[in-house]
Amino acid sequence: MPGLPDPALGELHGQFVRAILHRDLAGVAGRIRVGGLSVERRLAIYRTNARENFAVALAAAYPLLHRCLGPEEFRELAWTYQRACPSPSGNLFHLGERLAGFLAAHVSGTGRAYLADVARLEWAIQESLVAGDDPGVPDLPALAAVPGAALPGVRCRLHPSVRLLPAAHGVFALWQALQSGDALPGPAPGPEHLLILRRADGVVVHRLPAADFAWLGCVRQGGTLGEALAGLPVEQQAGLGDLLVRVVGTGAITAFN
């Protein structure tokens, strides 16, 4: 039946993968023709290909982390990560999806813990880049015409590319420096509340006030304007109008329903 595994082929391929990623040649060595070049030399070409393809794709997804670490350390990180968390797909996009968690386990509690937040930010950017389209523009006059009593029941449709990232460390300035080509600063004191979304000219990152971030988080979960507002501290609930203007200005909201 099409698509079903072939056990013999599967065994050979498994041996091959172990030889590439873990230099375990025990199974595959006797199954490769030598013919003038050693088995190790032949496998080394495939190992180099697998390692380079992975590192290049990872660096493309994590340009800020690449810059923070430098090319050599990033290459080493990529190889370590590749062996611990191999690519889960034939689509290179997915190979970076576990990097932030992997990195967090290694840098947590050290002076470089901010690197995990850098990775989280860059993965959120990657997700935002490939999210669906929504050309909608929120109809603010229509919202203004909603009777006051009905306003709390209004829901917002967010752009599919919206990602919300609570960062323990201040990494927004690093991302800004990468965009401008400036020297990277050190991480700022955290926490930061980041909104990532895709506009017509690319992905943008906004640093939000904590209240805006909390409100948007509730809206993203499907909460109404009223429910989202109720989650804010009492002293900030009076500022819904200003909050709406700020959030609409980012492009995160594409419609009011």
Next chain:
Amino acid sequence: MEVHSENFFADGGAKLAVLDAVRQDYGLSLHGVGLSLGGADPLDREHLACLKRLVQRAEPALVSEHVAWGSAGGVFLNDLLPLPCTMAALRHTAARVAAVQDCLGRPILVENVSSYLQFEGAEMTEWEFLAGLAREAGCGILLDVNNIHVSAVNHGFDALDYLRGIPAALVGEIHLAGYTDAGDILIDTHSAPVSAPVWALYREALALLGTVPTLIEWDAELPALDRLLAEAASADAHADAVRRERGTHARVA
């Protein structure tokens, strides 16, 4: 215009918008690298669904993939890895190609890859494997002439035997590219001009196969555009020469 299918698996965004715009003015060929047609893992249905969605969106003239495998036990190496030339591997791969074609509702082309090793126990040559696969699966062939040369040098077979073993009626596209000579082995890097022996082999291929759209792959260490255009002009010149010599009509895309 030929693009890597996987680069456009997104739900939305700029890349897809550019592809849509290009599609307004050009025919399109979707060339996949990640389906692992010869893999022993179950066919990746999610990957296939993304490809089907892209095919429906872009309505390409050609869809192609590689005669290779790329994963084992869910671990992907994201490379085009060689298959053993056995009847079991042929039948296994043919069944998967047929399944892909059933899913897409159209035939695909399958491409020969460069290889740096061969497995023991081969029951046929690589060209017999490729031709047999195409016949059994009912697919076409994307013949990579550079890959034939690279593998011929690496494994010591005659590249002309390979060409002569491929049924002309099954070949829907030709690829050319440049390789890197590592001293002890040739490596398919797509980072250099097409070499003289590959141009010579290309002329032999055109003489045997006739009219076949041809693509030059150069996707690493890219030169200036005029250098790329010069490569395409060289392909045109070779095709014209073959046409004059043999009276065939080779077209370069």
